[in-house]
Amino acid sequence: MNMSVYGMLLVSSLAIGSIYGLIALGYALIYKSSGLLSFTQGDILTLGAYLGLTFYSILGIPFAISLLLTMACAFVLGILLEKGVIRQLLNKNVGAIYVVLATIAISYIIQNGSQLAWGTIQLNFPSVFPVQNVNIFGVNVRPEALMCFIVSIALMIILHFFMTKTRFGTSMRAASMDSMAAESLGIDVSLTTGVSWGLSAGLAAIAGMLIGPIYGVYSTLGSTIGRKGFSGAVIGGYGNMYGAMIGGLILGIVETFSASLISSTYRNLIAYALLLIFMFIKPTGIFNERAIQD
C-alpha cells in the first residue's frame, strides 16, 4: 500500500471520526446538563440529513443557509423533547431507566417518521462542491470529507468559547455542576437544560447534513453512527466535551486502519472491543471524566 492510499485512509478516518465526535459531543452535553443518557442522537442525525437534503436539494437553498436551518429545526426539536417528554417524566419522579427507554422510543418515532415523510429508498444528496476530488500533497481527497473534519473542529472550538466565554455558557456549566446552587443564584436551570438538549440535537443534525453528500441519505443512516458515537464518548470520557471529539477521532482512525491493515470482517468487533477495553481498564476515559465510575 503506497503513501497516497494511507493519506486517503487518514482523511476518511478523520471525516468519519469527526462525525462520531459530533455525536459524542451531543451525548456529553446531555449528560453534563441533565445527568441522563439519550439514544436519540443517531436518529436525529438521520433527520438532519433528510432536512438538509430538503432545504439544499429540493428547495434550492444555499448549503450554508440550509445547514443553519437544519440546525435550527433540530435545536427546536431537542428543546421540545426535553420540555415535552423528558422533563415531564422527571417531574413524575420516574427512574432514569424510564427516561432512557423514552429516548429509545423517540428514536424509533423519528426513524419511522422520516420513512413516512421521505420514503425508504435511499436518496442522493448532491455534491456541495463542483469537483469530486481535490489533490492535496498527492492524496486524492473528497472535499466533503475535508468539510466534515473542518466544520466539526470549528464547531468544537465555537462550543468551547460559548461555554467558557459567554454568560449563558457559564450558566450552563454552573447548572450542570450543581443545579440547586445555580437556581439559588438566579440561573434558569430548566432553560439551560433545554438549550443543552437543543444544542445536542443541532450538532447531530449538522453531522447528518455533513455526511449526506458522502453516504447518501436513508432512514437507518444514523443507527450505526449513533452507536459508534456513544463509544467515542466513552473512550474520550463520558460527559467530557473535549474527550468526546478526541474519542470519536480515535475510534474513526482505529476502525478504519484496522479494517484495512488487519481485517474488514472484524472492523466492528475491533471498534466495540476498544469500547470494552476502556470500560474495564479506564472507565473514566482519556480525559478522566468520572461519569461512568460514579
Place this chain on the structure above:
Amino acid sequence: MYKKILALVLSVLMVLSLAGCSGGNDAEETTAAPAGETAAAEGGEEAEGGNAEGGEAASGDTFKIGAYLQLSGGNSAYGVEARNAIEIAIEEVNANGGFNGVPVELVVYDTQGSAEEAVKIVTKLIEVDQVDAAIGSINSSEVLAAAGYLNDAGVYNFGMGTSPTWMEEDWPYVFRAAMNNGNAVPATVELVQLFGYTSVGTFYGQDDNSLTTAETFEAACEEAGITVTASESYDTGDSDFSAQVASILASNPDCVYISVMGEAGPLIVQQLRQYGYSGIIIDKESFMESQIDIAGEQNSNYIAFANPYVTYASSADCDDEYMKSFLEKYEAAYGECCKTDSAYRGWDTIMCMWEASKIAGANDSDSLKDATHQISGLQGLGGTIDFTAGDREAYQTVNKFILVDRKNIPVDQWMEEGGYDAYKEATGNEK
C-alpha cells in the same frame, strides 16, 4: 398549564406513532376482486379439492394469496414495489377470469425486514387466513426462515429473494420466479474472462445472499484460474468503506467484484471511484436506477453483471415489448416507473401461478405444484420461463449487460461495437 398541554400532545403523538410502528403485522391490506369479476367468476369452473398433504382446497369464493413482504423500514421500497406489481398482476388475472374462474384475492402483511416476523406472519397465513397460496419476501433471510412452514403445511408458494440458500432446501412446494444469484455466477465468471482479466478483488456483505454468492464466485474463480487478490467484507449498517476499498486497490486486481445488498452498493461504487478506481466493476446483479441516482451517473459507468433483466428510467426507454407493456401498466397505476427489479419478480410470480392454474385446471396446492414443473416457454419479464429442469427455478439463463451512460447494453453488443476499446481509451486503462 401550557407545559401539561404540550406534554399531553407529545405523549399522544408518541403513542400513536408507536402504535403505527408496531401495528405492521396486524394491519392487513387486502386486494379483493372487483364485484363484476367476482360475479363472472361464479359462473366459472369450481376449484377442485386437494389431499391432506396439499392443505385445504381452494374451494372458497376467491383464491386467496397471502404475501409476507417488508413494507416498512430500510430497504422496504423493494417490498413495496413488489407488492405494487403483484397487485397489478392480480388485476390482470382477475380481468381475464382469475384462476380457473375463481377471482384472486391478496392478503399482505409487513415483515418489517425481520425473519422472526416473517415466521409469525406465515403461521398466521396458514392457521388464520388459511391462504390457498403464498408469496415470500424479497429478503432471502425471511424466505429461508418462513417458507419451510408453508412447505410443511403443503401450501403452494413462491419466494422472491435471490439467494441460492433457501432453494437448496428440500421444499417441493416452494418455487422461485426470480433469478438465483448462484446460477448467475458462471456467467459472471465468463464476464471476467471475456474482458481478459486474470485477477479480481472481491467485496461482499455479511448477509446470507451476498456472502453465499461471493463464496460461490470465489470458488468458481479459483476453478477458472482467476486469482482473488483481496477478499473484503462489510457489516449491514456500515457506511464508510474506505478501508476495504484501499485494501482491494492495494492488491492491484484487474477488476473488482461486488456482492452487496441495497443501499451499500452505490456507496461502495462511489468510494471505489473516489479512490481512483476507473476499471470495470463486476456486480452480482443489475445496478438499478435507484442505485445510479445515489452513486452518480459518471461513477456508475462500466458496471457489468449477469441478470435476467434491467431497470429503466421510464417505459419510453424500453425496447422489449412485453417489459414495456408491464412498465406502462406500472406507471399508469403508480404514476412513476419502478426503480427496482423487485417489481419484476412480483409480476412474474403471479404470472407463473396463473400459468400453473391453467395447466392444472385446478387450484389446489398439489395440482398447482405439479403443474408448475410443466411450465415451459412462458414469457417472463426476464425472458423465457422454464420450470421443466425440475429445480423449481423459473430462469435457467441470464443475460450479460454492462452499464454505460445510464444504459444497460448487452455485453456482446458492446464488445462488437467497440465499446471495450472506447472504455480503454476513456479511462486510460490497459484492460
